Amino acid sequence: MKKLAFAALAAMFVLAACAPGSSGSRPVNRQAGDVKKDVAAMGQVTLTIWDQEVRGGQEKQITTLNEQFQRRYPNVRLNRVPRSFDDLRSTLKLGLTGNDAPDVVQVNNGKQDMGAFVKAGLLLPLNGFARAYGWERRFPEPVWRLATYPDTGDVLGEGNLYGVPQTGELVGIYYNKTILAKLGLQPPKTWGEFDATLAKAKAAGVLPIQLGNLDKSAAPHLFTLGMHRFGGPDEQLGLATGRPGASWKTEANRMAAQQLLDWVGRSYLTPGFAGLKGDDSAAKFTKGEGLFHVDGTWLMPDLRSSMHDSVGFLLPPPQSNGEVSVTGGTGIPWAIGAKTKNPDAAAAYLDFITSAEAMKVQAENGGLPVFDVAGQPATGLQREVFDGWLKASSSNAMIPYLDYATNDAYEVVTGGVEQLMSGQLTLNGFLDKLQADLDASHGGR
Template sequence: MLQTVRMHLSAATRRRALAATATAAMALSISCAGSASAADLPVWDDYSYEGQVAVIETLVKNFEAAHPDVDVQRTQRTFDDLALTLKLAVSAGDGPVVTKVNQGAKDMGAMAKEGLLLPLDPYIQKYGWTERQSDSILARDRWTKDGKFGTGETYGISSLGEIVGLYYNEKVLKDAGVSLPLKTFEDFLEACDKVKAAGATPIAMGTAKQHLALHLLAGISQAHIDASKRSELDDLIYGRGGSWQTPGNVESAALLQKWAEEGYYFDGFQGISGDDAVQLFIAGQAAFLTSGTWYFGDMKANPDIHFMAIPAPKGVEHPLSVGGVDPAWAITALAKDQATKDLAGSYIDYMVSPEAAVEWAKAGYLPSTKLPDDANIDMTPLLKEGVAIWKSLNANDAIGHYPDWSSPTMLKTIDDNMPLLLSGRDTPEAFIGKLQADYAAYLASK
């Protein structure tokens, strides 16, 4: 559901807010470029979960306090709503100046190619963003004019790091006789079997909305790839060639289908949304959930819940974990003059600043920008686990990819055909074959 948040301050209110926050504002590393006169700044973002909304509203208020002549007009959308409407709105001339945009060919790639997004490289240099985030992370926002992914100009930068990993409920597992920690993928499979035998649900799943099944499929498949052998996956996602029809993808699809047939998911999971499945998991109704760190804020409600990377099978030393960063902040072509572009760049700079990273971490989320060394944050156990995993993945070049980035239509192809796989109407080979056909068509179109 679309929720538009208009944040207007009267002149008097602004003066009081500025006076009250002057000291704090001086500490914020926010450039005032482009704010010499009153300006509206239309912004779209996908921060729709309760914990995320609280953070982004705080950050917007901070930015406005430091820019008293700027009126941030924030529109909140879900991830799916943003993907559905953003390109059309910018093309029509009534969309945002600053927006979140999903990386990959369908969204950022298409918009960059059509000139609907502006390169951020001048602001990367101006604000020193390469000192806050690694080049391998920024590469996920790069596109050439002829549509090559992972190279060329940079069209976005993100606020949050993302890891698609394995949430687990320690109490549910111990009640089923499962010993922790789980060290290998074989341990994970055995734990699922024990939970099922104990009469509980092993894996939280809902496929009516969102993408839990996609995350489970990709998470399992990529956990079987050692970081030293990641080039084939990189080529696939960046549109340089390769094939979906690998033994690992077929075997992962077969495992998901087997679990569906044998009752390892919620009863009626095909009619349950992903968000509802998450809430059932938080309520203790399943042992495992494969999803991302963006749920950290919600998971705080249950202290029995922990987070780990999907464990690798024996012989894989540094397994890949699906993830990277959340949809990126970008400037659209609706920034027509230099003052507007600079104001947009200043807004994004604050959204990826160390100060913003501290606010996210305080709320239990994993920031993509490095936290200041002197940050005094009482991290939740989940965030500590996430930070440790993020550090290890970066050190071992083991951050994998979202598979839907591989073509403009891949997310729809997966979503349309996943129900057929999980209901047994498609074989694993047929399901993966459809993904390969989509990818081959995309390569041919280039």
């Protein structure tokens, strides 16, 4: 995997900002010197914003920041159009190509979304804005690379910058402290301790892992947990970003899939998990149904509100060689539509909602700020999540979501894991299915 050093990334911004587009139809990659930052001098402006910040804490933080932005810049009217994640994904392409295209949008990082929009010329490159506002100094390189693409849109982590994040995300292991204490156990620090804890919970009549997979998005987190246990970070990174030469047919991935099958066979998972919605599963966990729940940090505000001090958060345990890896990345990046008539005002808005002040608003509303986490006051669950993010985002430990890898990866991975757990696919058939999708994305090689 080619890794861009921070200095090299800054140099990339300079080169890309000075280079013309590959064709006259591509959006202009502006130079930093051409960026206008005096918002008050822009006259009356309306920015239409499509976002998916609709959960409790998400809604509060973006509403607060929008109010602050309009107080500071009364000449800019924000026309916010909130949508669910699924609704945003399904309508965004049509919206970006329409006559009334939104100025600012949240775009999922994956090739099927951001990559496809970059290839179609529907998003504005942000390199010049990044240099003008100093965005490259805000985020560590593992965060930057999750919103960069070349003009072809086929290689995540290389090329121009197309989005900036507000939040970080990790998929970790939530645990019920009260239940763990009743079992006479401490939070597991090794995979051996984790195995023993699952077995002891089952023997005591406690559900080891709370899971709901009706919408198919939760069970893949359990499979990737196995990948973190048995596979190296570089191998996982190659698969998650769809790199040529990456292989699903490895012993580490077989062991990850076998672990998932073992958990099903030992009844470690919620009975009827295939018919239980993810949100309903999380609600059951808050009511004490299950010792562990593997999910994302986006649940942190809701879990804190319901469980208070009885919930904790763990990164996956390290491997025997001390290596740690964890699924994560950024919240959905904020981008500028190529059809915007107000790119400078849109960039000023992105700068505002990703500023140090905005990170404080994030933390106050239970979110995970993408930077400046160490300086935020936090206790309990929030502190554990913040510490996990600091560790993961400053190293090669953070592995992107598997659905970033190919145009069809989300459907292939979620469907494949479901079929594996139900017995519709054998272990080898499951890995063959994932490999076929990866090979197809590289022209069948």
